[in-house]
Amino acid sequence: MMFERIAPEQHDTLEGIAEPSENALLVGHAEAAATLASAYRAGKLPHALLLAGPRGIGKATFAYHLAYHLLRHPAAAGAPEMLAAPDTDSPLFRQIAMGAHPAVLHLTRPFNDKTKKFATLLTVDEIRRVNRFLSMTSHDGSYRVVIVDPADDMNTNAANALLKNLEEPPARTVFLLITHSAGSLLPTIRSRCQMIRLQPLAADEVETVLTALGMPLPDDAGKRAALLERAGGSVRDAILLSEFGGLEIADTVDVLVGGASFDFAKAHRLADAVSGRDNEIRFDLMNAHLLDIVTQAAGKAAETGEIARAGNFARVFQELRIAISDTDTYNLDRKQHTLNMILRLHDTLRM
Known part of the structure; x- marks a missing residue:
């Protein structure tokens, strides 16, 4: 069965590989998922989370699964104890994946229509979209989710603009900042977020994801083990290394x-x-x-x-x-x- 992309193309899109927003498979990170699901049920979900860890381990996928969970279960007390597994046939999943859900704002490097290339940084103009997004009333009283992907790509002006939003967060709004290098962010931004450190995947977990994606692995056991070791727990790195x-x-x-x-x-x-x-x-x-x-x-x-x-x-x-x-x-x-x-x-x- 051929892969059908429904998500908008991003600066780091790989042909034939699902974007995080359309990826229903979340492997690993069970402890972090349980912690946040429990916090949500208890009405104690932080207003800003910094999802930190190496590139390609599923941080953005984790963010989208959390967003789906919040929107699928707007009544926190009745939400399941683990993040809801996305129903890929549901309108909710497809709206989020397509970037069309009114309660989810995904901020990343913008595409420049003049140069026909993606910007190399996440610009202040992108961050300013947050104010317009938050000015709109939630259509069903559920959470609004802002995903900054990755926050590392913000220039100084963009970071300062985001900081203003983090200092006075609206009710029932959560900011999910994805970072490959938390130390590169402004200390003032780090201080206003709860850090969630996501660990590299185990080698067998990386292999599970690659198999699910239909990515070929070396037949030779030694070469396969060397590839998984070099990938360092990153699915993206494993794909790039091999392909x-x-x-x-x-x-x-x-x-x-x-x-x-x-x-x-x-x-x-x-x-x-x-x-x-x-x-x-x-x-x-x-x-x-x-x-x-x-x-x-x-x-x-x-x-x-x-x-x-x-x-x-x-x-x-x-x-x-x-x-x-x-x-x-x-x-x-x-x-x-x-x-x-x-x-x-x-x-x-x-x-």
């Missing part, structure tokens, strides 16, 4: 940034491989892996009490994000960007 050359790109980047000396020849070969006109996904994979390396390094430094080192990595993270955005916005040389960023990270890890 778009991400495994080879990540391996090459790791060797380059982790080497005692910098291999310029290998760096040039990688830059050539990811910077061509038809290599959008490979270029994005390379950038995403660089950001993941910095995020993990910052986290390890913070855990060991190396505050100055963690702060340095946080600055590098922002520099990388700006460089990625500028390269896309101003159509800069992608090969030079790749060389600059890999060398920058190699030198930073040596400090």
Whole structure:
């Protein structure tokens, strides 16, 4: 049976893979789901939740399942003890999936009709839609849900605009902020949200999702295990690693940034491989892996009490994000960007 997409295309849409809004399968995160379902039944659901965890583990899918649960059961006291499994044939599910439900606002990188490309950041104009959304009366008195996906993509103006909404939240409204790197958000935003840390999926859980999606896995048990281990509990990473050359790109980047000396020849070969006109996904994979390396390094430094080192990595993270955005916005040389960023990270890890 062929996959039929009903959700709007997003900046990170993968062909043949369901968007979070249309994904009825939520694997893992049972403890977090039970905690929030219980809080809702007790009338104690926080007005803002920060769903934090690595990219591709199901945070956005979790957000949409929570939204479905709130709208499917507007009377909190009678809601089930676990998140309601979406009925894919119901008008409610299809409305939410299509982005057409009046009680759900999904904020992400907008599409630019002039450039025919998605923006590289979540802009303040998108966040301003919240005020118009909240000014409308809920049609049946149920919750209104604002999903910011991911909050990491907000520029400073957008973050400050959202902060105003978080400071004075309307009744029966919940903000679900998705973040791959909570430390990159404004402290004032973090302080106004309850953090829900979602953990990477187990290898067998990733395999379950891939099988449900109809994604082929290596027949060789060793190669399959290596792929699942490298995916690090992320379904999205597993797909990208297996289908778009991400495994080879990540391996090459790791060797380059982790080497005692910098291999310029290998760096040039990688830059050539990811910077061509038809290599959008490979270029994005390379950038995403660089950001993941910095995020993990910052986290390890913070855990060991190396505050100055963690702060340095946080600055590098922002520099990388700006460089990625500028390269896309101003159509800069992608090969030079790749060389600059890999060398920058190699030198930073040596400090």
